[in-house]
Amino acid sequence: MRSIASGLLSLVVLVCLDSGSWAADCASNPEAIGTSRVLTVDPGMQRRIGTVQFEATLPLRDHEVVLSFDDGPSPESTNKILDELAAQCVKATFFILGGMASQSPAILRHVRNEGHSIGTHTQTHPHLARLTFDEARNEIDQGIDSVRSALKDRDTLAPFFRAPYLETTSRIDSYLESRGLMLWGIDVDSDDWMFLTPEAIIARVTARLEKKGRGVVLMHDIQGRTAVALPGLLKELKARGYRIVHVVPPTETFIARVARQSIARIRYVHYRAIVAVTELSRVARAKGIELTRAGYSLFSRPSGKSAASAAPELPEAAKPPAASESTAARDSTTASGSLALDHPTVLASTSIPTPEPTAGAPANRTVTPEESSVPAPEKPSIATPKNAPAPKNPAATCEPNAIGTSRTLAIDWTQFKQIGSVQFPNDLPLKDHELVLTFDDGPMPPYTDKVLDVLAAHCVKATFFVVGSQATDSPDLLRRAKTEGHTIGTMTENHYELAGLTADEAQKEIADGIASSKEALGSASALAPFFRDPYLKTTSAAEAYLMSQRIIFWSSDFDADDWENISPDEVVTRALASIEDKRRGILELHDIQERTVLALPKLLAELKRRGYRIVHVTAKEM
Numbered sequence: 001m002r003s004i005a006s007g008l009l010s011l012v013v014l015v016c017l018d019s020g021s022w023a024a025d026c027a028s029n030p031e032a033i034g035t036s037r038v039l040t041v042d043p044g045m046q047r048r049i050g051t052v053q054f055e056a057t058l059p060l061r062d063h064e065v066v067l068s069f070d071d072g073p074s075p076e077s078t079n080k081i082l083d084e085l086a087a088q089c090v091k092a093t094f095f096i097l098g099g100m101a102s103q104s105p106a107i108l109r110h111v112r113n114e115g116h117s118i119g120t121h122t123q124t125h126p127h128l129a130r131l132t133f134d135e136a137r138n139e140i141d142q143g144i145d146s147v148r149s150a151l152k153d154r155d156t157l158a159p160f161f162r163a164p165y166l167e168t169t170s171r172i173d174s175y176l177e178s179r180g181l182m183l184w185g186i187d188v189d190s191d192d193w194m195f196l197t198p199e200a201i202i203a204r205v206t207a208r209l210e211k212k213g214r215g216v217v218l219m220h221d222i223q224g225r226t227a228v229a230l231p232g233l234l235k236e237l238k239a240r241g242y243r244i245v246h247v248v249p250p251t252e253t254f255i256a257r258v259a260r261q262s263i264a265r266i267r268y269v270h271y272r273a274i275v276a277v278t279e280l281s282r283v284a285r286a287k288g289i290e291l292t293r294a295g296y297s298l299f300s301r302p303s304g305k306s307a308a309s310a311a312p313e314l315p316e317a318a319k320p321p322a323a324s325e326s327t328a329a330r331d332s333t334t335a336s337g338s339l340a341l342d343h344p345t346v347l348a349s350t351s352i353p354t355p356e357p358t359a360g361a362p363a364n365r366t367v368t369p370e371e372s373s374v375p376a377p378e379k380p381s382i383a384t385p386k387n388a389p390a391p392k393n394p395a396a397t398c399e400p401n402a403i404g405t406s407r408t409l410a411i412d413w414t415q416f417k418q419i420g421s422v423q424f425p426n427d428l429p430l431k432d433h434e435l436v437l438t439f440d441d442g443p444m445p446p447y448t449d450k451v452l453d454v455l456a457a458h459c460v461k462a463t464f465f466v467v468g469s470q471a472t473d474s475p476d477l478l479r480r481a482k483t484e485g486h487t488i489g490t491m492t493e494n495h496y497e498l499a500g501l502t503a504d505e506a507q508k509e510i511a512d513g514i515a516s517s518k519e520a521l522g523s524a525s526a527l528a529p530f531f532r533d534p535y536l537k538t539t540s541a542a543e544a545y546l547m548s549q550r551i552i553f554w555s556s557d558f559d560a561d562d563w564e565n566i567s568p569d570e571v572v573t574r575a576l577a578s579i580e581d582k583r584r585g586i587l588e589l590h591d592i593q594e595r596t597v598l599a600l601p602k603l604l605a606e607l608k609r610r611g612y613r614i615v616h617v618t619a620k621e622m
């Protein structure tokens with residue numbers, strides 16, 4: 001009964017709030033100043049506010065005041081301030097310290113439940129300008145994460161930040177902007193941190209407000225004298241004709257949230273469909289069943305544009321070791337007519353003959369990866385790695401004109417926590433024309449084997465970011481990559497988009513991916529503490545978890561678009577164009593794509609011609 005009664009009560013309160021009748025909430029207090037209006041501000045539109053530090057403040061009308069409270073929550077005074085604000089129907093903005101939130105999470109949730117806006121104020125209230133940039137960023141990030149976890153939800157926190165002592169640097173300002181945070185300064189100081197009487201605080205605030213006419217007032221809810229001064233201050237403000245404005249961020253609408261989560265799920269289903277089709281074709285081929293593209297009409301869609309863009313790929317993909325099979329491939333293409341496939345290369349590959357261990361190239365001709373865009377067919381390990389293990393010493397088979405690996409760069413978490421300019425400000429310490437090759441989303445037969453063949457032929461060491469469930473399915477591929485000296489990192493268990501998950505789900509995805517990869521490798525130490533986020537989309541909760549596990553977060557610098565429906569030549573073109581931007585950095589490729597396998601020999605040859613050098617990144621022994 002009690003819960004029903006309180007449920008009804010909150011419904012009534014909600015209805016009152018919804019209809020904007022603030023006064024209904026504090027009918028018992030006719031002297032209440034109330035909240036005159038709600039102002040929605042978008043950090044994307046106004047990045048910095050407060051005339052004491054910056055040129056502009058919030059778009060307030062004359063005699064409009066915004067109340068803000070810093071440094072809490074505090075068990076001694078925050079509840080008193082909340083009671084007074086409730087009695088006066090006033091909504092304010094609280095800038096919370098992460099450390100204080102962790103100590104008093106219930107009080108913080110009380111602030112939230114009272115309907116106030118909640119921003120953050122770092123973890124421990126340092127002078128940010130006196131810290132290194134990394135330390136300052138950690139303070140900001142940890143503050144946000146602590147407040148979020150104290151709130152036990154990820155949606156309440158407003159993207160509002162106020163710097164301790166109102167001190168920042170231009171680099172910190174840029175970082176806040178990159179995180180979508182609005183930097184709050186102040187218009188009016190209350191000096192409530194000084195040893196003033198409550199009367200003196202009221203006098204200073206009103207005098208300063210009279211000068212400015214409107215603005216954001218800074219107070220501190222950790223100060224007992226502020227709690228004592230607040231009733232008198234609100235009374236004085238009302239008497240002088242000031243009106244209180246409640247500032248809120250734009251909320252993600254229900255529809256926007258459902259759309260975001262749905263897109264994440266569709267991407268995942270799409271990814272699993274490719275995995276399933278690839279596995280199906282592998283099993284079918286092993287049983288001697290020829291699958292044609294028409295057999296996958298389930299995945300087709302009648303789109304002329306896609307058919308056109310898929311077309312150039314097919315003749316090259318069908319480039320034959322054996323003529324009769326190539327005819328079969330052409331026939332199957334004809335049979336499918338103008339059907340366009342979502343992932344034509346993956347599906348087309350089902351009709352591409354993969355050389356059987358016995359089907360070598362003609363003895364009088366040596367096919368090298370440079371000559372042909374398909375991996376040399378004499379390598380029996382391509383189709384059946386289990387039956388024909390990889391060469392023990394890949395260097396022995398290295399091509400004479402191979403680009404090779406110029407040096408090894410060992411990194412550890414204390415130096416590099418987040419790398420790659422697509423998502424982070426920090427880069428690997430690479431020299432001009434130094435590149436790091438990375439392969440995502442595998443291991444997946446037969447492509448990972450083919451990629452490893454090309455890398456071995458060119459004596460190139462790369463980093464593979466593997467999906468845990470894929471590693472479980474193909475442990476032999478993962479072990480081959482490790483045995484041949486490549487670095488292995490992870491990218492979650494199921495390749496979900498992290499932003500579509502709760503903080504707990506995201507943490508489990510990351511942890512499961514690591515556990516599965518370690519098990520597939522058969523050794524915990526074989527796995528590097530390197531992580532890359534699916535779709536290069538992260539959340540601050542995921543970043544905090546990786547930080548807590550001392551795992552280096554890899555983004556990338558360059559993209560080859562090899563996930564897109566483009567030809568292998570276009571992959572090479574786009575990779576080179578992307579790299580030429582900066583001429584040093586991390587290139588992201590995918591070892592689950594036929595077009596990547598076909599593009600790789602040409603890409604490596606062209607990189608060598610242009611004077612690039614490959615750097616192999618490893619985890620430093622700690």
Ligand SMILES: [Zn+2]
Pocket residue numbers: 070071121125163164165
């Ligand atoms: Zn402060």
